[in-house]
Amino acid sequence: MKKLALAVVALGLVITFSCKKKDTSTPAVTTPTPTMTLYDSLGGTTMVSDPYNPGKMVEKGRLGIRLVVDSTIFVIAGDPKLNGFFPVLLSEVGAGNLSGFQTLSKNLTDFFCVATGAKNFTYSGMSMLDAHNPAKNSRMNGKASNADFDQFVVDLVAGAKKVGLSDQLIGQVGTVVGTTRSQVVQK
């Protein structure tokens, strides 16, 4: 009788555990919070009319970056500490030929769009190493030092301020630019 009671208890336990109700409740779904990229803060993918190309639209983020890039190129062109690195570009522009300027503006704009998180553009210029190696890029007159790089950042900040970029965004762009130092500085 005792044995039978034990067997009944054991069977009960087996049934209890094997029939334990499955957890059918819906698992908590964690939706990732979309993180805002620097590109978004610069205007993102909102389409606006392109002041450079009448009748065309452009992403607001790209337009903002292009304004900073072009403004910076002008600051550098007038900066005796840096303009000696750009003899080909400056002589072309001096002769009224804007093709090199337009290519540089596009490549720098693409570079910063990609670096700040844009999804709809790609950078197709030279690698940062080659672009700043006079042996690979005949448009680069000499190797840049850390001091040249620092001056470039000074001019970039001045260029960005000229087109009204906030100090906060300038700081964030500065962080992105800083990541290229080891490739740009080759002296």
Ligand code: HEM
């Ligand atoms: C601070 C970060 C910098 C970035 C992100 C940067 C980026 C670039 C990019 C994307 C190009 C275009 C490459 C191509 O067209 O294939 C370029 C070209 C060039 N960069 Fe930089 N650069 C930086 C700093 C500097 C500095 C410090 C100097 C000089 C001191 C310099 C001098 C040049 C020159 C001379 C060219 C060729 C311009 C031309 O097309 O005539 N860059 N750079």
